[in-house]
Amino acid sequence: TNLAIYWGQGPNQQRLSHFCEETSLDIINLGFINIFPEAVGKWPGSNFGNQCDGNVYPGSELLSGCHQIWEDIPVCKEKGKTIMLSIGGETAWEYLSSELQAVWFADFLWYSFGPQNEAYTDTYPRPFQTNSVDGFDFDIEHDGGAFYATMINRLRSHFAEYPDQTFYISGAPQCQIPDTQLSNAISNSFFDFIWVQFYNTAGCSARDFVEGTGSFNFGNWVDVIKASSNPEAKLFVGLPAAEAAANVGYYLTPTEVAPLVETYMELYPKQFGGIMLWEATYSENNLSPDGLTYAESMKEILYN
Numbered sequence: 001t002n003l004a005i006y007w008g009q010g011p012n013q014q015r016l017s018h019f020c021e022e023t024s025l026d027i028i029n030l031g032f033i034n035i036f037p038e039a040v041g042k043w044p045g046s047n048f049g050n051q052c053d054g055n056v057y058p059g060s061e062l063l064s065g066c067h068q069i070w071e072d073i074p075v076c077k078e079k080g081k082t083i084m085l086s087i088g089g090e091t092a093w094e095y096l097s098s099e100l101q102a103v104w105f106a107d108f109l110w111y112s113f114g115p116q117n118e119a120y121t122d123t124y125p126r127p128f129q130t131n132s133v134d135g136f137d138f139d140i141e142h143d144g145g146a147f148y149a150t151m152i153n154r155l156r157s158h159f160a161e162y163p164d165q166t167f168y169i170s171g172a173p174q175c176q177i178p179d180t181q182l183s184n185a186i187s188n189s190f191f192d193f194i195w196v197q198f199y200n201t202a203g204c205s206a207r208d209f210v211e212g213t214g215s216f217n218f219g220n221w222v223d224v225i226k227a228s229s230n231p232e233a234k235l236f237v238g239l240p241a242a243e244a245a246a247n248v249g250y251y252l253t254p255t256e257v258a259p260l261v262e263t264y265m266e267l268y269p270k271q272f273g274g275i276m277l278w279e280a281t282y283s284e285n286n287l288s289p290d291g292l293t294y295a296e297s298m299k300e301i302l303y304n
């Protein structure tokens, strides 16, 4: 099983390579491409917190000076990390209004952040230079779920152009079923990982498991996966990595997480993919009594 974590929005966060030193982290979601192209031919915008030098490509909100990120991605990859580029995020202005726009956005992301393709280097920017991400994560939190299946299917058609490389698609739905933003995409396009945000939504959260309300719905999410375009997709338990990383009441201590993981890893060994954490800096600053980061505590739970 894997531990996935978001990085890019942490308060006074350390650079990516700092987190790639942590052996407990398997998948790192770089957040975020937070502004969607307003039309075909227009560029998206990005925000990686304190990690870029504040410069943007002319006429766009796409950050251009993220030297720490393009320097660090190779370090992370040589340590075996999977690096995903996350689209959306809590503060995103995200809206797809047409198939054409969805296809354009997918192409832009692929030629800008996917494998370097000499034929396109004068048409598209390379914010991470020659680095390619390992896939794209959809953290769509509002503005309606249309056209994401189109975008993901387009990305997959690009993946197929590199048959000897593996690229991934993941999504971070809220725990209520159906998730307004991503249920259509999950039904109609192929996801490798679904990390459900079992926090910030009452009536289906990991807190419900601890309180014994019976409404924690990991089992129902297994059914959603089984009925989706990829019944083999891995389902992750998404959790806040500290009290301050989520709305009040949704944080679970490692002691509270352990029985949840044991129960559902046992019930659904095939679907259970691991744990997703929001997010890296909160995890780093949330040490257990014996000095483990929250992510390290989670990794211990996954492997005990």
Ligand SMILES: CNC(=O)NC(=N)Nc1ccccc1
Binding pocket: 006, 089, 090, 139, 172, 197, 200, 245, 246, 247, 278
């Ligand atoms: C995977 N995306 C998130 O976990 N987003 C997220 N946690 N947004 C947020 C919502 C409320 C308080 C803090 C962060």
